[in-house]
Amino acid sequence: MHGMASTALLCYEPLLGYLKDYYVILAEVDGHSDNLGELDSLADNCTEIEAFILEKLKGELYCLCGFSMGGTMAVEIVGRGNVRISKVLLDAAFLTKMGSLTKLYEKLFCKGISRMQQGKKIPKLLMDLIMGKDNNSVVEMLYPGVTSKTITNACEYVYRYDIPEGIRQYTGQVVFWHGTNEPYPRKSAELLRKYLPKLEVVEFDNMGHGQYLHEYSAEYATKFIEYLEA
Numbered sequence: 001m002h003g004m005a006s007t008a009l010l011c012y013e014p015l016l017g018y019l020k021d022y023y024v025i026l027a028e029v030d031g032h033s034d035n036l037g038e039l040d041s042l043a044d045n046c047t048e049i050e051a052f053i054l055e056k057l058k059g060e061l062y063c064l065c066g067f068s069m070g071g072t073m074a075v076e077i078v079g080r081g082n083v084r085i086s087k088v089l090l091d092a093a094f095l096t097k098m099g100s101l102t103k104l105y106e107k108l109f110c111k112g113i114s115r116m117q118q119g120k121k122i123p124k125l126l127m128d129l130i131m132g133k134d135n136n137s138v139v140e141m142l143y144p145g146v147t148s149k150t151i152t153n154a155c156e157y158v159y160r161y162d163i164p165e166g167i168r169q170y171t172g173q174v175v176f177w178h179g180t181n182e183p184y185p186r187k188s189a190e191l192l193r194k195y196l197p198k199l200e201v202v203e204f205d206n207m208g209h210g211q212y213l214h215e216y217s218a219e220y221a222t223k224f225i226e227y228l229e230a
Contacts, residue, residue, distance in 0.1 A: 018222075027070075065089040094184060110152065113146060141210060141214070181206065
């Protein structure tokens with residue numbers, strides 16, 4: 001499951017060539033595809049993904065992988081406990097509440113996406129601070145058709161998210177990846193560990209948001225496959 005303001009293919013295409021021996025399902029989120037309308041509810045999207053697993057996969061999935069917003073959705077699906085999942089890979093899942101800063105971050109995110117859609121650059125100092133030094137992955141993953149409504153509704157869900165108590169009952173494997181230049185995912189990993197004491201956290205040196213996935217795809221895929229086959 002992909003990140004905010006991206007698409008399933010833009011987010012995960014760098015990995016697909018390495019996963020030809022696996023059955024890979026890409027989940028598209030409303031507002032993040034030319035085939036879908038604007039996003040109203042990420043919770044409803046989680047329910048739709050659950051329904052797909054229940055109806056098409058007999059309620060069982062070997063590994064659920066989510067990046068950023070997709071990681072938040074993965075935590076939600078696992079926490080509901082309606083489907084059986086053996087392994088979970090969370091890449092920079094966002095689980096940290098922004099509180100009173102929520103509206104400010106929503107506006108900044110919308111403005112930043114709008115500038116990129118117009119071909120304008122975000123000040124490098126700001127990009128380095130938020131996304132990690134010299135990280136172009138966010139630009140590479142940007143879905144140009146995303147709207148302010150979709151971004152706002154996604155932010156409202158992600159920035160106010162409550163980890164479900166039900167996730168404490170999950171007995172499968174969970175690994176949380178993030179770069180050392182990602183402060184909020186680091187905080188999210190620390191928070192999730194309070195619910196899942198056996199959570200494995202892996203930090204990648206000098207990596208920002210999505211940077212390891214896009215700039216070191218072969219290495220990322222190798223580690224992902226090692227996790228799948230362990």
